[in-house]
Amino acid sequence: MSARSEERAGGAAAVDGADIPRALGASAAAPAPAVFTVDVEDYYQVAAFRSLVRRRDWDWYPSRVEGNVARLLDLCDEHDIVGMWFILGWEAERRPEMVRRIAARGHELGCHSYWHREIYNLAPEEFREDTRRAKAAIEDAAGRAVVGYRAPSFSITKRSLWALDILVECGFTFDSSIFPVRHPNYGIPDAPHYPHRLRTASGSIWELPPATAPLCGRRVAVAGGGYLRQFPFSFVRAGLDRLTRGERHPAVLYVHPWEIDPGQPRLAAGWLTRQRHYRSLGRMSGRLATLLGALQFCSASALVRECRKTPGAAAMPAEATHRPEPARGAEGAQGVAGSIE
């Protein structure tokens, strides 16, 4: 695994606008790499179904996650890609074999919380407890340290920047939760759209924002998930080209295992939620395969290593960069039904 990630990492990366490809002696035309990430959760755990599915009932739903993870692992093998798998702690506890299979196939493991709750709806102490429990579950299953974090529903926003401090305290060295877009349920629109280092009271942490690109006069999400399923494919492809070839910034992509599963049980959600969750599930695998074949990939850890070498990659204070608002709770009061994730 390390050989192929090392080899791919040698390609290109960029942080703070620095031209890493050229610094490494690569061709001036080399695009920045993409990083493939998976948020390992099942169809009944998504935020949009929360009013239908109680957490205490999760065990009653037919599990589909292992089969879908197996298909994604095969897809990665076909394209020789080392992915970062952000795993739900609840799943790691129940399916430690799945965690070990992902690791044994040469991939990297990250944490996607224990209960899949938005961070801005939690008190800091609840978040700390959830994070520690999830990290321990994944590490116990895999027998290795977990240092990358992705928040459920990208829920590190201006109101929950305090979470970065707790992530550092818990031993995480990078995070991929701050989506630099405007969205009703997540995002910090003015956050940097390239990898950057944030300073917290406990130390610094690298932030790897999901991919966005300048399209139609604004910054648009092209990172995968619902955006890859629901936007015209040519639009997403054009955006990723602008990001990796035009701006020469890395493209952090994501997918959920349930998004490649048209056969998943249908839950009786409202019309809009059903549209957004079930629409285009049948074409996601094909689109994903095309992207995996078209872009150059490196592992998340290789990207962070390249960023660390970049001159001028000084840590920015999270508060100054993102101008947090002290109040919390307002975002949590908004409904999440039907949002693109």
Ligand SMILES: [Zn+2]
């Ligand atoms: Zn999730």
